[in-house]
Amino acid sequence: MTHDSHSSSHTKLPAPCIVDTGIIVNKRDMLRLLADLGRVHYVYQQGGDVISEGEGYVVDVFSDMGQSTLVANHTLYLNVQSFDYLELQRSPQNSAVFNLIQDDWHLRLLPLSNPLQEQTTRNLNAAALEAVVAEVLSAGWDMRMDDEDNFSL
Secondary structure (H helix, E strand, O other): OOOOHHHHHOOOOOOOOOOOOEEEOOHHHHHHHHOOOOEEEEEEEEOOEEEEEEEEEEEEEEOOOOOOOEEEOOEEEEEHHHOOEEEEEEOOOOOEEEEEEEOOEEEEEEEOOOHHHHHHHHHHHHHHHHHHHHHHHHHHHHHHHHHHHHHOO
């Protein structure tokens, strides 16, 4: 059987659609999935043996061949270049599980924070901050008007 590579190069396959479970090999897709994890429980395994586990906060997710993935002091700096692929699964409790795989070791991340709740909190915090800034600016204008009234006497 012959395979015409010229004709297959013109055939465009649609981008995959992965919902809750699947294998992600595209580094950009990995970046997007990991970027909003927040607080996680991590388990580092090599050859099926647990080497380390704990809780931490995903501080940074990046793609750089010259830097390492670092997990220390309850912080995680994840370099997607450190892994061959990301396996997305569901736990028995139906929560997301992120398995970052490289050869016979993997870093399992179990989210402890909920992006939906965090987004609501961010929106509330932004609204509260806007209200405070508006109040401060308004108070500043009131002070200027009072000062101008005192000079006109």
